[in-house]
Amino acid sequence: MKILLIEDQIELSDNITEFLASVGIFCDACTNCFDAQDKLLINSYDSIVLDIMLPDGTGLELIDVIKKNQSKCNILIISAKGSLGDKIEGLELGADDYLTKPFHLAELHARLKALYRRNQLGGSDVLTFNEIQVNPENLQALINQTLLDLTKKEFDLLLFFLTNKDRVLGRQAIVQHLWGDYTDDLANFDFVYQHIKNLRKKICQAGGKDYIETVYGIGYKFNTSPEK
Template identity: 90%
Template sequence: MKILLIEDQLELSENITEFLSSVGVFCETCDNCFDAQDKILVNSYDSVVLDIMLPDGSGLNLIDLIKKNQANSNILIISAKNSLGDKIEGLELGADDYLTKPFHLAELHARLKALYRRNQLGGSDVLTFNEIQVNPENLQASINQTLLDLTKKEFDLLLFFMTNKDRVLGRQAIVQHLWGDYTDDLANFDFVYQHIKNLRKKICRAGARDYIETVYGIGYKFNTSAEK
């Protein structure tokens, strides 16, 4: 799971990031509306955790931008303001859930997992398509009940494809989803081809169809109509 945390309290932001990282959640952060807009327009996220009170405006003003540019993202509002009006406004604008500060980090993680299961996995703990099963909770993928021996990046890549079936994903979008803010340190994106090549080889060797299709000059897509 990859999330964007928009929170201006540095200590809280660091605590959330450290905790989520410890349970396998990839977390990018920013502390104001201006920087958040840049990330929302460029990157893709499974969830956006959004504070209302930000130094340069209300986090609620970002919800429309998130809904337009992050079609598959869940929005979880966190705020110290405990008024019914704030909750209703946020939910009516398109947020999926609301958590009032202070909260336990384990509860935040549980809420994010619940939203992910509901919106990305269709309410199940396991994402299934034909002979492929992916379990984000235990980081396991299988073909016809046989476990695949995948690296962490290969697993994340397969999950990214399966939650974006039949959508063309550019190399830059793939890199930003898997590496986030660290993409600035990368000389080029040639390694994406190698990761995808290895993933395709392992899937096909296990007896699955070759669903990952190259869209020349653009990127790749998980083609649900692929034939053996």
């Protein structure tokens, strides 16, 4: 799961980011609307954790931007403003859930998992496609009930493909999803090919079909109807 946290309280932002990282969730963070819009245009996320009160505007104004650029993304509003009016406005604008500060980080994690299950996994803890089963909770992937020995990046890559079936994913989009802002330190994206090559090999060795296709000059696609 990849999260964008939009929160201007640095200490709270750091605490959330560190906690989510400890439970295996990648979290980008920013402190204002301007930086948030840049990230939303460049990266793809599974969920947005959005504060209402930001230094250069209101988080509610970002909901429309999120919906236009991240149509499959969940939105969880967090705010010290606990009035019913704020909750209703956020939900009517398209937010999926609302959490009032202060909150326990474990509850935030539980809410994010519930939203992910509902919107990305069809309400199940396990994502299934034909012979493939993926469990994001325990980071396990199976082919015909055979457990795949995947690295963390290979697992994240497989999950990214399965939640974007039949969509062409550019190499930069894949890198941004898996590495976030750290891509600025990378000389090139050639390592994406190696990760995908290893993933395809492991799936096929376990008896699975080769669903991942190269779209030359662009990137890759998980084809749900492969010819072979």
